[in-house]
Amino acid sequence: MDETRLVERLAAIGWKGDASVELGPGDDAAVLIGGLVVSTDMTVEGVHFSFEWIAPAEAGFRAAAAALSDMAAMGAAPEALLVSLALPAEDPALGEELQRGVRAAGDRTAAPIVGGDVSRSPGPVVIDVVAVGRVAHDVVKRGGARPGHDLWVSGALGGAAAAVAAWSRGERPEPEARARFVRPPDRARLGTALAAQGLATSMIDISDGLLADARRLASASEAGIRVLEHRVPVDETAGGDLNHALEGGEDYELMFTAHPGAKSDILALGRELSVQLTRIGSVGEEAGVLLEDAEGRRRVPGRGGFDHFTVPSGDPP
Ligand SMILES: [Mg+2]
Structure with missing residues (x-):
């Protein structure tokens, strides 16, 4: 199954046309009533990048820039980021480097990191970035x-x-x-x-x-x-x-x-x-x-x- 079909099948389970939502799944981001725009973007070591190619801070930067790109695609001004990291247990310094990269990308658009989560990963590093933005006008779908x-x-x-x-x-x-x-x-x-x-x-x-x-x-x-x-x-x-x-x-x-x-x-x-x-x-x-x-x-x-x-x-x- 290709990625688009899988995303559609998963979205069908999550979305019921709720009244609090102006725009549900299927675009670059969701839009809640009141103009709040939200999206999430996951980056997986070995799928999206390799540490043989790039440094941890660069991987973090890319992950956040990808999430922020979805805000831009809606015409939304980014306001904040949430960052979840899955890390090999033996390497806490790696998390700090990833986070510094995310922070640097957020600083470009004045979107601070306002929260997140950390887990041990038995496999690859996973970086998930949630971007939150706002529109003062109609979103561009x-x-x-x-x-x-x-x-x-x-x-x-x-x-x-x-x-x-x-x-x-x-x-x-x-x-x-x-x-x-x-x-x-x-x-x-x-x-x-x-x-x-x-x-x-x-x-x-x-x-x-x-x-x-x-x-x-x-x-x-x-x-x-x-x-x-x-x-x-x-x-x-x-x-x-x-x-x-x-x-x-x-x-x-x-x-x-x-x-x-x-x-x-x-x-x-x-x-x-x-x-x-x-x-x-x-x-x-x-x-x-x-x-x-x-x-x-x-x-x-x-x-x-x-x-x-x-x-x-x-x-x-
Ligand atoms: Mg997109």
Whole structure:
């Protein structure tokens, strides 16, 4: 069973349409009545990272940045973090290093650690980060993309995947690619500004790869997404490898849709925040995701993107 199906089955057990909840499972975060936004993100040694690759503080930083990325994808301002750690009993100093990394990522967006839990782990290190945020306006959901809207992405993609690919080959990644993996970008200001200015009609963060997350956006919106592959900004650390940008994952950039008339406001916002914002496609009627090349040839991409349940167990991705 793939990860998406499993998450759906588990969500069906937990969610009963309760009145205290404005938005239940199925988006980047849940929204409670009153504008409180909550999500959780788990990072497992040997699945998401290896200590042969990165230091404990870097693992903590990544875990928190991933959780905070989901706040940005809702247009929510992060307010606090809760951190649960499962640790080998013989290494208490490891917990402190992980926590320092989480703290550093939280400090970027003024989200303090307000609690958590610790357990002994008989196996890998597990870091679970709960992010809590708030919206002063409407949240931006995944389901708002409509035919005719433009598709946008922040930053450049594929650097983190290039680092993971190098590690998987037993090589040392380029320092810039490594940096993309260990220090995901902070898009909190971008996400909240897109929401506050009403510029984004739908939004998701790219955690599992542009194509995989575009499918989620398309499916939630009951629409189709066309990605112009020659417009996709490939990070220079990815060595020009479009596949890293399309399927690599771990970029933690924002993908969003917008009315065509919002283009100049979006570009102005990108300049104001010094964030590259690129129009990479559009929303159409036909369900699913299509790739289009510079000559206008279209194809249905294979089911790429990172899925923790289809990776051989025990091996880092
Ligand atoms: Mg997400």
